[in-house]
Structures are given as C-alpha cells and as structure tokens.
Amino acid sequence: MEQFMETVKEVVFAVLPITLVIVILQFTLIWLPTEVFIQFLIGVVMVSVGLILFLVGVHVGLLPVGEMIGSTLPKSKKIWLIIAVGFILGFVVTVAEPDVRVLAQQIDNVSGGEISQMVLISSVALGVGIFVALAMARIIFKIRLKWLLLGGYSVVFLLATITPNTFIPISFDAGGVTTGPMTVPFILALGVGVASVLRSKSSSSDSFGLVALASIGPIISVQILGVIYG
Template sequence: MHEWKEIVLEVIQAVIPVIVVVFLLQVFVVSMPTSVFLQFLIGAAMVMAGLVLFLQGVQIGLLPMGEAIGAELPNRGSIFFLVFAAFMLGFVVTVAEPDVRILASQVEFASEGEISKTILITMVALGVAFFVGLAMLRIVLGVPIAYILAAGYAIVLILSFFTPENFVPIAFDAGGVTTGPMTVPFILSLGLGTVSVLGGKSSLSDGFGLVGLASIGPIIAVLLLGVMYG
C-alpha cells in the first residue's frame, strides 16, 4: 500500500503542473471552447490513472524480469547468445514503445504516407536492438563507453551529410523517443542484472550507459533510411 501512495504522489507531482499551466493559458490567453478544455481535463485524469498503473507494473513486472534475464543470460556461457538475446529483447521492447509509435504516426501523417509508419518503427527498433547488443558486448569485454559513443556519433555526423535534410531532425527525434517508459526500465534492469553476475564489474560504471548507447542506434538507422530514400 505504501508503494501505491508513493507512485500516486509522484504522478500527481508530475502531471498537476502541466494542468495548472494549461488552465492559466485557458483563462488568460487561449480561451479554447469549453468542450475542448473539458476533454483535456478528462484526458489528463485518464493519463494520471494510466501512469499510476503503468509505474506499478514497471515496479512489480518489468524491472524484476529485466534483472532476472540479465543475470541469467551470462550463465549460458556464450557471448553470442548473450548478444543475440539482448538484440531480440531490444527490438521487441522498442516495437512496444508508445513514444516510437506516436513519432512514426506523426511522421507518416506529415509526409503524407511517403515515410511508412511500419518501416520507421522497424528501422528504429533495429537501431536500438543493435546498440543494446553492442552495449552488452561492451560490458563483457570491458570496452570504455566513451570509445563507442565517440564512434557512434562520428558515424551520425558523417551520415548527416549524405541523407536528405528532412530525415536529420526525424533521426534525432527517433533517438529521443526510444528513451521512453517502456524501453528505459527494461534496458537499465537488463544491464544491471548482467553486471551483478559478472566478476570485476561495477554497477555504476558498467551497468549504466545502455540507454545512452541505445539512443544512438535509431539516429543512425533513420539516417541510413534517409540515404536509401534519397
């Protein structure tokens, strides 16, 4: 019961300021129709209820499962299996990420169907999956994260010169939306679970950084998609 109260309080603290700002804009600036404002209030209430249930689900489901999987994979004794499993998990979690689907829908709408929602989601998921697998390999081999980050963003910089201009902002937004409420808890817990069973590893220096690496993948993937479209 105590956990529920903490989550409810956390959601209220996060959402109420948004409601207050919109209310002030409604009263003093915008003056939207009453029906539209009421729809906003109903939607905000539904968002708060959904966030409470979602965060509770993360606490009792996603985080423990991610840590358990991360702790079990290295025991299989195969680096290839570890990386492949991380790749598959990164892919399916990204496909389920609501933020990714919202971005893909908006891009498809703005491009009038030229950039398919399905193709964009697939490319973003493949980008995340590749770098999640690479991040797990980094943990096992002990490669400094700075080297991979430098190489990744160097590739991003190079690709940005060869892809159409309209794909560049989409690519960076794709990197941002993958750090959403579905992907982040699972990837973080996966990394921490893996580090917990590997000797000589630090939870702080080795367990974190997976989300930062994973966010590079979608940028590169969408830029490559732009090169193909171009």
C-alpha cells in the same frame, strides 16, 4: 501499498504543473471552447490513471524480469546468446514503445504515407536492438563507454553529410523517443543483471550507459533510411 502511494504522488506532481498552466491560460489568454477544455481535463485524469498503472507495472513486472533475465544469461557462458538476446529484447521493447509509435504516426501523416509507420518503427527498433547488443558486448569485453560513444556519434555526423535535410531532424527525434517509459526501465534492468554477474566489482558503472548507446542506433538507422529514400 506504500510503494503504490509513492507512485501516485509522483504522477500527481508530474501532471499537476502542466494542468495548472493550461487552466491559468484558459481563463486568461487562450479561452478554448468549453468542449475542448473539458476534453483536456478528462484526458488529464485518464493520463494520470494510466501512468499510475504503468509505473506500478514497471516496478512489479518489468524491472524484476529484466534483472532476472540479465543475471541468468551469463550463467549459460555463451557470449553469442547474451548478445543475441540483447538484440531481440532491444528490438521488441522498442516496437512496444508508445513514444516511437507517436513519432511514426506523425511522420506517416506529414509524408503523406510515403514513410509508413511500420517502416519507421522497424528501422528505429533495429537500431536500438543492434546497439543494445553492442552494449552487452561492452560489458562482456570490458570496452570503455567513451570509445563507443565517440565512434557512434562520429558515424552519426558523417552520415549527416549525405542524409537528406528532412531526415536529419527525424533521426535525432527517433533517438529521443527511444528513451521512453517502456524501453529505459527494461534496458537498464537488463544491464544491471548482466553486469552484476559478469563484473561484480564494477557493476554500477557497467550497468549504465546502455540508454546512451541505445539512443544512437535509431539516429543511424533513420539516417540510412533517409539515404535510401533520398
């Protein structure tokens, strides 16, 4: 119960500032139609309830399961299995990410259906899956994070020279939306579980950096998509 109340406080303090700003603007500058303003207030309540339920679900289900999967996989002593599961989980969690779907819908509307939601979601999920697998390999083979980040962003900026201009901002937005409420908790928990078993002495440092790596994958995959469509 105590954890539930803490979650409620977190959501209230997160949603309240933007709500107050909109209310102040409503009665000073913008004067939205009453119907629209009421819809906004109803939306605030629905978002707040949804966030509370979602965060409770993350703490109750996603985090423990992610850590258990991460700590169980190394016991199989099969490197390929750890990397493969990392790829699969990275892919499916990204497909379920709400932020990715919002971006895909916006791109679909702007492009007039030329770039469909499914194509963009699949591309982003594929990029995340590959780089989560790479993150698992980093933990296993003790690869330093800075070299992977340097290599990843080198590829990003090289691809930017041949990617159509319209796809470059989309690619970086794709990298941002993958750091959403669905992907981040699960990937971090997975990394904590794997690192705690494989390298107990440095598990705290190995557990992190996964999200940084995962966000590179969508940038590269969308840039490649741009080269194909371009």
